Amino acid sequence: xxxxxxxxxxxxxxxxxxxxxxxxxxxxxxxxxxxxxxxxxxxxxxxxxxxxxxxxxxxxxxxxxxxxxxxxxxxxxxxxxxxxxxxxxxxxxxxxxxxxxxxxxxxxxxxxxxxxxxxxxxxxxxxxxxxxxxxxxxxxxxxxxxxxxxxxxxxxxxxxxxxxxxxxxxxxxxxxxxxxxxxxxxxxxxxxxxxxxxxxxxxxxxxxxxxxxxxxxxxxxxxxxxxxxxxxxxxxxxxxxxxxxxxxxxxxxxxxxxxxxxxxxxxxxxxxxxxxxxxxxxxxxxxxxxxxxxxxxxxxxxxxxxxxxxxxxxxxxxxxxxxxxxxxxxxxxxxxxxxxxxxxxxxx
Amino acid sequence: xxxxxxxxxxxxxxxxxxxxxxxxxxxxxxxxxxxxxxxxxxxxxxxxxxxxxxxxxxxxxxxxxxxxxxxxxxxxxxxxxxxxxxxxxxxxxxxxxxxxxxxxxxxxxxxxxxxxxxxxxxxxxxxxxxxxxxxxxxxxxxxxxxxxxxxxxxxxxxxxxxxxxxxxxxxxxxxxxxxxxxxxxxxxxxxxxxxxxxxxxxxxxxxxxxxxxxxxxxxxxxxxxxxxxxxxxxxxxxxxxxxxxxxxxxxxxxxxxxxxxxxxxxxxxxxxxxxxxxxxxxxxxxxxxxxxxxxxxxxxxxxxxxxxxxxxxxxxxxxxxxxxxxxxxxxxxxxxxxxxxxxxxxx
Numbered sequence: 001x002x003x004x005x006x007x008x009x010x011x012x013x014x015x016x017x018x019x020x021x022x023x024x025x026x027x028x029x030x031x032x033x034x035x036x037x038x039x040x041x042x043x044x045x046x047x048x049x050x051x052x053x054x055x056x057x058x059x060x061x062x063x064x065x066x067x068x069x070x071x072x073x074x075x076x077x078x079x080x081x082x083x084x085x086x087x088x089x090x091x092x093x094x095x096x097x098x099x100x101x102x103x104x105x106x107x108x109x110x111x112x113x114x115x116x117x118x119x120x121x122x123x124x125x126x127x128x129x130x131x132x133x134x135x136x137x138x139x140x141x142x143x144x145x146x147x148x149x150x151x152x153x154x155x156x157x158x159x160x161x162x163x164x165x166x167x168x169x170x171x172x173x174x175x176x177x178x179x180x181x182x183x184x185x186x187x188x189x190x191x192x193x194x195x196x197x198x199x200x201x202x203x204x205x206x207x208x209x210x211x212x213x214x215x216x217x218x219x220x221x222x223x224x225x226x227x228x229x230x231x232x233x234x235x236x237x238x239x240x241x242x243x244x245x246x247x248x249x250x251x252x253x254x255x256x257x258x259x260x261x262x263x264x265x266x267x268x269x270x271x272x273x274x275x276x277x278x279x280x281x282x283x284x285x286x287x288x289x290x291x292x293x294x295x296x297x298x299x300x301x302x303x304x305x306x307x308x309x310x311x312x313x314x315x316x317x318x319x320x321x322x323x324x325x326x327x328x329x330x331x332x333x334x335x336x337x338x339x340x341x342x343x344x345x346x347x348x
Numbered sequence: 349x350x351x352x353x354x355x356x357x358x359x360x361x362x363x364x365x366x367x368x369x370x371x372x373x374x375x376x377x378x379x380x381x382x383x384x385x386x387x388x389x390x391x392x393x394x395x396x397x398x399x400x401x402x403x404x405x406x407x408x409x410x411x412x413x414x415x416x417x418x419x420x421x422x423x424x425x426x427x428x429x430x431x432x433x434x435x436x437x438x439x440x441x442x443x444x445x446x447x448x449x450x451x452x453x454x455x456x457x458x459x460x461x462x463x464x465x466x467x468x469x470x471x472x473x474x475x476x477x478x479x480x481x482x483x484x485x486x487x488x489x490x491x492x493x494x495x496x497x498x499x500x501x502x503x504x505x506x507x508x509x510x511x512x513x514x515x516x517x518x519x520x521x522x523x524x525x526x527x528x529x530x531x532x533x534x535x536x537x538x539x540x541x542x543x544x545x546x547x548x549x550x551x552x553x554x555x556x557x558x559x560x561x562x563x564x565x566x567x568x569x570x571x572x573x574x575x576x577x578x579x580x581x582x583x584x585x586x587x588x589x590x591x592x593x594x595x596x597x598x599x600x601x602x603x604x605x606x607x608x609x610x611x612x613x614x615x616x617x618x619x620x621x622x623x624x625x626x627x628x629x630x631x632x633x634x635x636x637x638x639x640x641x642x643x644x645x646x647x648x649x650x651x652x653x654x655x656x657x658x659x660x661x662x663x664x665x666x667x668x669x670x671x672x673x674x675x676x677x678x679x680x681x682x683x684x685x686x687x688x689x690x691x692x693x694x695x
Contacts, residue, residue: 010504010505011381011383011384011504013501013526014501014504014505052521052522052525053525057501081497081498082491082494082495082497082498083456083457083461083495083496083497083498083499083502084457085424085425085457087425089425124498125494125497125498128490128491128494155522211525213525213526214524214525217383217525217526217527217528220381220383221376221383221528224375224376224379224381224382225372225375225376226372226375227375227379238528238529239529240388240516240529240531257652259647259652259655263644263647270390271390271533271534271568271569272531272533272534273388273389273390273393273531273532273533273534274531275388275515275516275517276515276517277516277517278516308663311663311667311670312517312518313517313518314667314670314671315517315518315670316636316663316666316667316670317636317639317640317663317666318515318517319640320636320639320640320643320659320662320663320666321663321667323643323659323663324659324660324662324663327655327656327659328656328660330656331656
């Protein structure tokens with residue numbers, strides 16, 4: 001009945017997750033430091049931070065696998081993420097209990113590192129823990145440090161309270177550069193039998209912006225959608241970014257200095273379903289590189305873009321926001337002779 | 349049965365427009381793999397229709413035999429109990445976590461995790477995984493979205509999520525990077541007209557060309573609205589006497605408000621307008637729609653130079669009304685601001 005087969009249903013992101021610490025791409029500094037401490041059989045408390053898709057979860061899972069092997073990992077590692085209840089109650093009971101157990105030295109020899117005499121608690125997405133829950137962890141980390149190592153993963157280190165951050169060795173995961181992304185994508189293409197042009201990889205790199213997970217998801221989606229006929233445009237399409245012509249049309253509209261046209265243009269962009277956040281980020285690229293505007297105008301527009309972006313995140317109406325921004329750009333574009341005076345228009 | 353339900357296409361082949369999306373989706377299903385999907389686009393563009401068609405494509409007609417359930421479950425830490433409605437078939441379950449209000453995080457943490465954790469019983473015959481459809485993801489709180497992240501990865505082998513929303517602005521990046529985004533644009537004017545004619549032929553009545561154009565224009569790319577409009581027009585008078593469509597009551601009403609504002613700018617006038625705004629809100633017209641319509645009405649009569657300022661204030665107060673709790677303050681502030689600018693400009 002079903003057209004779906006059981007095999008191959010695993011997303012490539014999971015399939016090609018690094019199995020060992022050495023497989024992790026591009027984070028050489030972090031990896032070399034971690035490997036040194038792994039060899040000594042000891043590990044400090046860890047705090048990994050960095051943008052999404054840079055390999056934080058992958059690295060810690062690979063480390064856990066290295067230390068404990070597939071069997072022991074079930075008993076020795078407690079993984080909690082934002083999908084688990086992690087209020088102060090859980091910190092006080094579940095985490096504290098787990099941290100309190102001592103491990104039996106004789107059974108720790110099954111992994112690659114015979115000397116591992118500690119358990120590991122992984123707190124994924126730690127920045128979504130409440131400050132109270134984090135504060136409750138402080139003393140637990142110290143009192144149980146003989147038997148337990150904590151590893152906190154987060155996107156924004158600023159959301160981890162200071163006393164917690166100071167107890168951990170901090171590792172920053174940087175966004176992947178072009179070569180590392182493309183190399184990994186090519187490796188996957190080879191394994192999966194995808195043939196496509198060099199420019200496609202470039203396109204994926206541009207839209208994914210250093211986020212490996214995004215890059216692999218795009219590659220897989222494009223392959224599932226179009227088979228071996230992947231082109232640059234299909235990638236842009238899947239990523240939900242606007243075709244460059246559309247942005248150009250919008251800018252041309254602004255140059256004409258006519259509100260009626262602008263309104264129709266904005267309406268059409270909205271009804272085509274493009275996310276406005278995407279539109280403004282592409283408009284931003286235009287503003288940065290264009291020669292039609294002078295420095296002060298550019299800075300005014302950039303401030304406006306910042307405001308609009310925040311308004312959107314607060315949930316404002318997309319049409320109004322885009323209309324506001326594009327009319328502001330229209331004003332600046334048609335104001336070239338006089339110096340741009342946008343003081344009354346900029347409200348924080 | 350309403351026409352929108354009666355003529356809802358049930359398979360990807362029967363879609364009336366955006367055939368490229370249908371073809372791509374079919375290719376994807378054929379290849380046997382299927383990432384998490386994030387379907388977005390303006391309302392009435394056919395997102396839900398396409399999602400259901402995908403289900404039917406995978407599982408056959410049984411996927412459309414739906415049953416509605418009310419589930420009650422306990423809040424894990426407090427004694428509150430939360431109720432939520434689910435729509436499910438053998439193969440999928442559809443939830444609107446936003447229903448639980450500020451407890452949406454708990455819904456994600458308990459119900460969805462519970463569904464995702466248990467693999468399908470007979471994976472050979474039922475398809476290799478189950479599908480969870482989440483509606484209005486953009487209305488989910490940040491906490492709830494974070495709670496989804498790891499669940500999406502961990503149980504990806506036997507559970508796929510299809511997320512559905514109007515705008516991706518409020519969907520956090522980590523979720524977006526785990527999904528394949530599918531943009532469903534609003535149907536074009538021609539597309540809508542085509543559907544209208546198709547329905548007219550099936551219902552065996554004559555549709556004047558002018559009326560079709562007008563309905564398509566007024567619908568603003570919302571096919572659901574277009575069909576409703578046509579059906580109500582037919583119920584009202586058939587054969588159609590005129591091809592003019594009456595403006596909606598609230599649109600007329602906003603037109604009046606704008607007229608009031610242009611006539612006189614004074615505190616007394618403001619308090620009259622306030623009464624009218626209350627009336628609109630009392631009839632459940634969403635404030636963002638009022639802002640938008642007000643602005644567009646004002647623009648019809650305004651000088652070019654003033655428009656820059658007015659659009660700025662419209663978006664400014666609309667944003668404030670989103671953060672604040674009582675929209676009437678912000679609507680009124682906008683009107684007052686407009687009056688003062690207009691008066692200053694005319695002096």
